[in-house]
Amino acid sequence: MTSGVSAPDTGRDAALAAKSDRPGLRARLGRYYSLTKPGVLYGNVLTAAAGFFLASGRGTPTLGLFLALMVGTTLIIASACVLNNVLDRDIDQRMERTSTRATVTGSIPARNAVLFSVVMGLVGLAILVLWTNALVVATGIGGFITYVWLYGALSKRMSLHGTLVGSVSGAAPILAGYLAVSGRVDAGAVLAFAMLFLWQMPEFYSIAIYRREEYARAGVPVISVVKGERTTAVHILAYTVAFVVVTLLLPVFGYVGLVYTIAMAALGGWWIYLGVLGLRSSQPATWARRMFRFSMVMILALCVMVSVGPFLP
Known part of the structure; x- marks a missing residue:
């Protein structure tokens, strides 16, 4: 004779609990978005636009060129910021303002962040290659390498002059914007x-x-x-x-x-x-x-x- 009350389905309950603990799609996207350092990202993109319009007084800009510059530059800067977050995990966990970054807490694994960075960087570079000019492409690549490697991985950790190196990469977007229109230094x-x-x-x-x-x-x-x-x-x-x-x-x-x-x-x-x-x-x-x-x-x-x-x- 069996009881009228069924035994709890522990397997199903555990699965439901695990599912409820997972962040929703919006939350996950928000974490990836935060890795791009939106404040830094949009500030740099704004300077790229300023460089574009400065050169427009003497050049022949087009809407297509402007859009290619904006999208390509945004993706490359975002890629650099994400990769910088991965490299800076040891520093970020010791600083109050950065200790909650997704790469520090582990809510986004380093491998996933690197993949996210690579995809954005390659797409952004492809856009610049296809629809801007060689000087813009060179500026984008140079700014990326300077920020991620020369600044983030080396000088920032080794010298008080790291800010000088970082400022070179920070000035790259306005230069890229100007060169997109002028085509010359x-x-x-x-x-x-x-x-x-x-x-x-x-x-x-x-x-x-x-x-x-x-x-x-x-x-x-x-x-x-x-x-x-x-x-x-x-x-x-x-x-x-x-x-x-x-x-x-x-x-x-x-x-x-x-x-x-x-x-x-x-x-x-x-x-x-x-x-x-x-x-x-x-x-x-x-x-x-x-x-x-x-x-x-x-x-x-x-x-x-x-x-x-x-x-x-």
């Missing part, structure tokens, strides 16, 4: 590259001050850890001045007009003033956060003014 290409290269130095050095303790714990030899906050503040001011000077060379060479000059001179003058305040600040971390926030204003303003400057008085 001229004064505009050099100035566009220099502006983005120089802007990154005070931007990152500001982060290095207010996150100094995190970098020290992670063993990353950024300038604030190796040389101290005072020396870092001096470098921030020097690079800020250099950046402003270079932005004001664009009108000298006839690439932009009076509207651009007035706007960038005003904003640049204020950023220099903020930099001077850092030399005597009793709260360097607070000042550095303020300096960093204004660097975001500067890059957005620069991209807008570089894009519209060639078409305004």
Whole structure:
């Protein structure tokens, strides 16, 4: 005689529990998306667009070329960011702001992340090869190698000058955007590259001050850890001045007009003033956060003014 109550189906219950523990498709896609460092990704793509429009004042752009540049560049930058996350797992787990990345927690295995990176990189490169020019392709490859290998795997871990190397890759997108239209390296290409290269130095050095303790714990030899906050503040001011000077060379060479000059001179003058305040600040971390926030204003303003400057008085 059997009981009227059936025994629990432990196998089915275990399967249902396991299924409920798995993240949904949207959550998994979100994790992969986060590996592309969206803030870094879209900021770099914005500068590529700015370079494109800067050269458009003297070139013959097309919508197809613009779309190919945007899509190809986006995929290559995303590929580099994902691969950088894989390589930086040991550092990221020791820093508060990066300790929850999917490559650190293991929610995305390193093998899957590498495959994701490779697919995006190859598709992005193919787009640039098919629909842009050799200079853009070379810039994309050079920026990728510099960011992933020369910066992420080597100089970032070995030298306080790693930021200089990383800034080379960070300036590659605006150069690629310019070269897509111009097809040649001229004064505009050099100035566009220099502006983005120089802007990154005070931007990152500001982060290095207010996150100094995190970098020290992670063993990353950024300038604030190796040389101290005072020396870092001096470098921030020097690079800020250099950046402003270079932005004001664009009108000298006839690439932009009076509207651009007035706007960038005003904003640049204020950023220099903020930099001077850092030399005597009793709260360097607070000042550095303020300096960093204004660097975001500067890059957005620069991209807008570089894009519209060639078409305004």
